[in-house]
Amino acid sequence: MRRYLFHRLWQSAVTLVLATIVVFAGVRALPGDPALALAGEDRDPESLRAIRQQYGLDQSWLVQFWQFVSHAARGDLGQSIRTGAPVRGMIGSALPVTIELSVLAILIASVIGVGAGVVAAVRRGRPSEWAANALALLGLSVPHFWLGLMAILYLSVALGLFPASGFVPFFSDPAANLHHLVLPALILGTGLAAVIMRQTRSSMLDALSADYIRTAEAKGLPPKSVIGKHALRNSLIVVVTIVGLQLGALISGAVVTERIFALPGFGKLTVDAVFQRDYPVIQAVVLVTATAYIVINLLVDLLYSVIDPRIRVRGDA
């Protein structure tokens, strides 16, 4: 296990370095110049040079890269070109919003997806399976932004069940925080829920026809144990993989969802930074996102070994 973990951490470090290089170069390949954007109307060469000097933009890319990396390694992500505020603080306030939104979305999607998938598999060929399948198809084909707008229109504006926008930090008022986030999380989770449902259904069908299920039945175990334990535990291996693979889609979905519900999260920060050519913020945002993605994938891999002992042992070998 330790060797496996070490191997994975090493892989993660390489990925992170590559991601940093790609982002650094990518940002600078974008058309547009932050100094120009910052100087606004007053574009005399003197002030442009001053701005470039202040933010190190007059240095070569190599020097800039080294400065970025060496500062980032010490936890200093630089200052926003736009506002002058430390990037670390901006990320510190935006990241929790997105993390909470994503975690809630995954939770909601897993509960709905796994539940509906199990029902669809167990009640195969009956109306409840058709209903679950139809819902999944709907969840996959309806885009977030439309669903989000409709939810705001009907659930928030017409019925007043949820706030249409805004955010309250969890620690200042947990109830209000959840009230604000439930609807965005539900919208963000619909696609994932549909994918999880379909995957759970098909892997449950496989599991239910397996020999060990016949054994479980021959042992006289109650259905909740045969289905909920013996079959589901085996199906979850595939489901966890899918959730891991879908996280990328979830993060990009969070950008859209945060825009719709005006949540001050990572998505908003990213979009604003890109429009303003705020190099330090873009770089930091992507660095943090890539780190999060790598960490989550590592966690998913470790989760496999909790669910499936065969993977655990192979890692030991």
Added chain:
Amino acid sequence: MTAGITPGISTAPVLQVNDLSVTFRTEDGPVSAVDRVSFEVGDGEVLAVVGESGCGKSVTAMSLAGLLPRTATVDGSVRLDGVELIGADKRTLRTIRGREVAYIFQEPMTSLNPVFTVGHQIGEVLRTHIGLNRQAARDRSIELLKLVGIPSAERRISDYPHQLSGGMRQRVMIAMAVACDPKVLIADEPTTALDVTIQAGILDVLRELRERLGTSIVLITHDLGVVADLADRVAVMYAGRVVETAEVHELFAHPQHPYTAGLLGASPAAGRHAESHRLNEIPGLVPVLTQQPDACTFADRCPRAIDTCTATEPDLTPGHHRVACWNPVREPVEV
């Protein structure tokens, strides 16, 4: 084919099967898999049910405790210590499965759940049926693993199925099956998927369990070597029907049904076929029947078929050695 097969058992039979029929609904219409099968198993007796693939022996085994899929229709009667199992509600069947009737399946590789330890899977039976707590179930599971001859059981109990060999897994299946000391053990091809050397060990375990626990065993197999090794009595099945039944030595010495004689002739044995070096085969395949005809189902493949065979269904003759045949083999056969 209505009466029990062997009226000669001294004690009351533990398992009584009468006129058991199983039909499957398929896209091509109903298929009859088992047709009015009757047999009895006495206390501590080993009954072997023998036949080719597709003759209905596994379906018979599964139907005994209601393990068939929903597409199956089961008629007739299966009595376990006088309690009727056919038509019993699911709850009753669950209390009987694993506790009174236990199963061992052909594929030990896939019959154990890969994500739980063997200790958990054995303990589960004990916790469900006897209500043992975790620790007691674990202690008892270790005893059971020792009983079926698994070395260093205390360590093996925490193993996952993939860490065990095929033979060890089958021993775990057996330990799981006998955990609650069932009255009847149904072993569906328990040695088929195993190497010959491993097979002998498994058969030894089954024999010892029968002797130590007095468990009655229904042994489903196509392997006549296994039958000779373990069984007290044999029921030969063909196309969903029992065509012959007798005490094991009697059946091997004097097979009366041409199909039984054919099976014995097709089976290799030391000292036989020394001259020809060829086994005799039975031409053709077991038919798939959408409905059971009023005729002998073996007539098409039978070397001894006469006109009556295709016109009327033969019943099992009464007595200890029973055969359903219009033209049985009477002389000692050269197989």
